[in-house]
Amino acid sequence: MKFRSTRGGAAEADIGQALEAGLAPDGGLYVPAGLPRFEPAAFRPEISLPELATSILAPFFEDSALAERLDAICRDALDLPLPLEAIGDDAPAWMLELFHGPTAAFKDFAARFLARCLGSLRSGMAERTVLVATSGDTGAAVAAAFHRQPGFRVVILYPEGRVSGRQAHQLGAFGDNVRAFRVQGSFDDCQRLAKQALGDPQIAKRHGLTSANSISIGRLLPQISYYALASVRLRADAPLDVVVPTGNLGNALGCILARDMGFPIRRVFLATNANRTLPEYFAGADYQGRAGLRTLANAMDVGDPSNFERLAWFYRETDPRAAGIHAESIDDDAIRACIRREYEQSGRIVCPHTACALELLSRLRANGHDRPTLVAATAHPAKFETVIEPIIGRSIPLPPALETLLQRPSHAAPLAPDLDALAQALAATGR
Ligand SMILES: *Cc1c(COP(=O)(O)O)cnc(C)c1O
Numbered sequence: 464m465k466f467r468s469t470r471g472g473a474a475e476a477d478i479g480q481a482l483e484a485g486l487a488p489d490g491g492l493y494v495p496a497g498l499p500r501f502e503p504a505a506f507r508p509e510i511s512l513p514e515l516a517t518s519i520l521a522p523f524f525e526d527s528a529l530a531e532r533l534d535a536i537c538r539d540a541l542d543l544p545l546p547l548e549a550i551g552d553d554a555p556a557w558m559l560e561l562f563h564g565p566t567a568a569f570k571d572f573a574a575r576f577l578a579r580c581l582g583s584l585r586s587g588m589a590e591r592t593v594l595v596a597t598s599g600d601t602g603a604a605v606a607a608a609f610h611r612q613p614g615f616r617v618v619i620l621y622p623e624g625r626v627s628g629r630q631a632h633q634l635g636a637f638g639d640n641v642r643a644f645r646v647q648g649s650f651d652d653c654q655r656l657a658k659q660a661l662g663d664p665q666i667a668k669r670h671g672l673t674s675a676n677s678i679s680i681g682r683l684l685p686q687i688s689y690y691a692l693a694s695v696r697l698r699a700d701a702p703l704d705v706v707v708p709t710g711n712l713g714n715a716l717g718c719i720l721a722r723d724m725g726f727p728i729r730r731v732f733l734a735t736n737a738n739r740t741l742p743e744y745f746a747g748a749d750y751q752g753r754a755g756l757r758t759l760a761n762a763m764d765v766g767d768p769s770n771f772e773r774l775a776w777f778y779r780e781t782d783p784r785a786a787g788i789h790a791e792s793i794d795d796d797a798i799r800a801c802i803r804r805e806y807e808q809s810g811r812i813v814c815p816h817t818a819c820a821l822e823l824l825s826r827l828r829a830n831g832h833d834r835p836t837l838v839a840a841t842a843h844p845a846k847f848e849t850v851i852e853p854i855i856g857r858s859i860p861l862p863p864a865l866e867t868l869l870q871r872p873s874h875a876a877p878l879a880p881d882l883d884a885l886a887q888a889l890a891a892t893g894r
Contacts, residue, residue, distance in 0.1 A: 465495075465496045467493070478580075502725065514537075517537045537688075545560065567842060568604060572689065573682040576681060597626075598625070598626065598650040599621070603630065617640060619641065642876070659882045663882070669889075690721035705718050705730075708763060711768045736816075737795060798815050812851060814842040814851070817839075845865060
């Protein structure tokens, strides 16, 4: 299959070229020329995620150098635990736990998939530098995915003092081919810096820079597979409604595409934090990107979701607002209340992002919604202990992968938020 730019001004590319480029040359995002359709009944309910992903992603990889490696990539990257738990509720509901990978957030699936794809594409000896701006989870997932992968180094930029203590420790704890920089600025400064460096031909070429942020089509495609899998496993009596904690709209777009590829999903509900860009748009306003607000669900502090451009492209002939997609904003007070209620009523400890989705579900139920519903749980609560522990009054046990990482020494160098400083740092963090 060919990939095009959302802005229509770039040559068609195959998946390998789209992955290597990250952003299309006209500044748009790569999108597949079409979507394959599947018959869900053709898949056994007990099928594994790697197996299902290999089948449904194959059309996107056709006619590319990666096609014959897809099976191995999926087996290596996507073989992570994926519990699907029924949650006590008046009507049938399940939680899809996407946080059992090495860095305990759903981004592990896509970051590992992208890393294995780029590793398979690598030709010659030139080293690539994966430059990633992060508000916490992306940087860790990308670092873990490329850690000790020959031919790659990872440079992480995070805003000093704006990520949790555990997140900061995690980002600096990989070592080897991973370097973390604590930027004296905001997440927007980090993102601007990364974009400037990637867009500077001299710097980009000298260090073989590439991006692993959610603009990469390699992050989006694998996220289709776990929603398809959940729908196949559950074989619910009616198509599922799905609630997805949403920031840059990458994870939720995976769910929307799974539906549009034929899997039994009906409505998709986007649960945002106090950032209201998407809820206002889906309520009928014009799309209005803006600066992100800081909230308790900090991995979703996004005011101008990067994947909105892809969503608008997929529904360019109709309207995203006529596509069974709904969005609701959950503020910090409601997040706290939901974390407390979940713990008191069922003993369940949920991260602030997952709490947004559960709160949205509970509002739906209060309004008489009784469809079978799937809730995506995006991070392990132990990553956000400073938010959750004061609310529930107890400590949260660490998952083993996180514990190992947190016991390692951690180092991050300070960095001024300007391109010269980054260029110097890139040159100094030797090869
Ligand atoms: C990144 C992230 C989100 C938001 O996902 P998007 O794909 O950006 O919408 C939600 N929850 C957690 C825990 C995250 O790390």
